[in-house]
Amino acid sequence: MSPTRLSTVVLDAHDAHELAGFYLRLLGYEVRAEEPHWVLIGPPPGTGGTSLAFETEPAYVPPVWPGRDPGDQQMMLHLDIQVDDLGSETARAVAEGARLAEYQPQDDVRVLFDPSGHPFCLWQAQ
Known part of the structure; x- marks a missing residue:
């Protein structure tokens, strides 16, 4: 070990x-x-x-996702959070203070930003 x-x-x-x-x-x-x-x-x-x-x-600066310009603060990591119901958990995350990202790259994943601007993904197993 x-x-x-x-x-x-x-x-x-x-x-x-x-x-x-x-x-x-x-x-x-x-x-x-x-x-x-x-x-x-x-x-x-x-x-x-x-x-x-x-x-x-x-001096915290929120990352930009997806990256747009060479000088933008780069995303260093994101959290993947598995959920049972993507729609209801996305709504709950928003109600708790998250913001839905404008760009959504996949149907079975929702990209959101926490109150400090860190991206995180809610995903549902198919």
């Missing part, structure tokens, strides 16, 4: 607590730890899933 393992994905934001709140509501996660400028959230015990952390970065 490898002595290393990926434990958490960290997203920068203007306000770590605000962005953590969005993902808490969206994913049904729980707060694991928090500090004034950092929050760690994760799935309820025994349910599986990946922990997310959020760090306040005053």
